[in-house]
Amino acid sequence: EVQLVQTGGGLIQPGGSLRLSCAAFGFTVSNNYMNWVRQAPGKGLEWVSLIYSGGDTHYADSVKGRFTISRDNSKNTVYLQMDSLRAEDTALYYCSQTGAFNIWGQGTMVTVS
Amino acid sequence: EIVLTQSPDFQSVTPKERVTITCRASQSIGTRLYWYQQKPDQSPKVLVKEGSQSLSGVPSRFSGSGSGTDFTLTIESLEAEDAATYYCHQRSSLPETFGQGTKLEIK
Numbered sequence: 695e696v697q698l699v700q701t702g703g704g705l706i707q708p709g710g711s712l713r714l715s716c717a718a719f720g721f722t723v724s725n726n727y728m729n730w731v732r733q734a735p736g737k738g739l740e741w742v743s744l745i746y747s748g749g750d751t752h753y754a755d756s757v758k759g760r761f762t763i764s765r766d767n768s769k770n771t772v773y774l775q776m777d778s779l780r781a782e783d784t785a786l787y788y789c790s791q792t793g794a795f796n797i798w799g800q801g802t803m804v805t806v807s
Numbered sequence: 808e809i810v811l812t813q814s815p816d817f818q819s820v821t822p823k824e825r826v827t828i829t830c831r832a833s834q835s836i837g838t839r840l841y842w843y844q845q846k847p848d849q850s851p852k853v854l855v856k857e858g859s860q861s862l863s864g865v866p867s868r869f870s871g872s873g874s875g876t877d878f879t880l881t882i883e884s885l886e887a888e889d890a891a892t893y894y895c896h897q898r899s900s901l902p903e904t905f906g907q908g909t910k911l912e913i914k
Contacts, residue, residue, distance in 0.1 A: 729903075739843075739851065739894055741903040754902050788850060792841065792898065796853035796862060 696720035696795050703787065703802035706779055710806070714774040716789030716799055724767045726794055730774045732785035733801075742787070743774065757783075779806045809833050811895050813906035821914045826882040828909045830895035835875045839899035842871050842880045845908075846891045854893075855880065887913050 702714035716728070730742040743753045743763040751763050762775040772789055784806050790798040810833040820826055830840065838858030843851040853862055855871030858878060868883040882889055890913045895906040 731905075738908045739845075739896070739905040741896075741905065744903070752901050790851075792853070792896075793856070796841075796856060798850040798852070801850055 696797055698789050698791065698797055698799035700787075700789055700799040700802045703804045705805045705807065708780060708806055710779050711775070711777045712779065712804060714776070714787055714789075714802055714804070716772045716774075718770050718772070718791070721791070721795055722767075723765050723770050723772050723791075726791050728763075728765070728772045729790045729792055730761075730763060730772075731788045731790055731798075732783075732804075733788070734782075734785045737785075740785075745772065776804070779804075781806050808902055809836060809897055809900060809904050811897055811904055811906040813893075813895060813909045815909060816907065817910045817912070819912045819914055820885055822885055822887055824885045826885050826889075826911065828880045828882075828893055830873075830878040830880070830906050832876045832878075832897060832899075836897045836899035838874045839897055840871070840873070840878050841896040841898065842869075843894045843896060844869075844889075844891045845894065851894065885911075885913070889913070 697719050699717045729744045745751045745763045760778045765772045786801045788801045812831045814829050840858050842855040845851040854869045859871045870881050872879050892908045892910045894908050
């Protein structure tokens with residue numbers, strides 16, 4: 695079964711760091727484009743970051759310089775390292791694969807307070 | 808940044824009704840548009856990709872159309888389980904962006 699399983703997240707003070715993980719099953723992350731998308735409580739979806747199969751990475755302006763997307767091919771896992779966290783980063787974070795498999799992880803909550 | 812504007816923001820509909828949700832892009836995006844359904848406390852689910860391509864496992868009552876700046880998601884013969892918020896998403900240029908969402912309530 696093709697799926698994404700997320701871990702990480704939690705409650706963190708402003709200025710702190712967290713790392714989110716997204717393990718893929720049934721497909722290879724290094725061959726696919728992978729996204730992080732977030733959703734603040736009661737709000738809509740906001741694109742955060744992506745990593746292409748070739749390794750290029752891109753970020754929303756709101757997180758550029760603070761968040762880093764990466765992947766570990768041996769673990770078939772994508773990560774989102776979040777530094778210098780702010781209250782406005784509080785959200786449910788989803789990883790997703792768009793285009794080939796079109797699947798989303800279950801989401802993981804990050805609360806900055 | 809490409810802005811996606813959905814209409815309506817909210818719609819109350821009866822079962823078996825035909826529903827149309829529109830998504831307008833601030834500039835041409837070809838057919839690089841996806842539609843998602845999100846039910847409360849669930850992850851978004853992809854309904855349509857690349858403007859009009861259906862996905863395996865998605866009920867046939869969901870269809871997408873459009874290109875350039877104007878897109879439509881149509882739900883034929885609405886069912887009670889279709890109560891959800893629907894989002895469009897463009898992948899034409901970075902940053903990727905989402906519409907603000909359309910909430911469907913079933914009467």
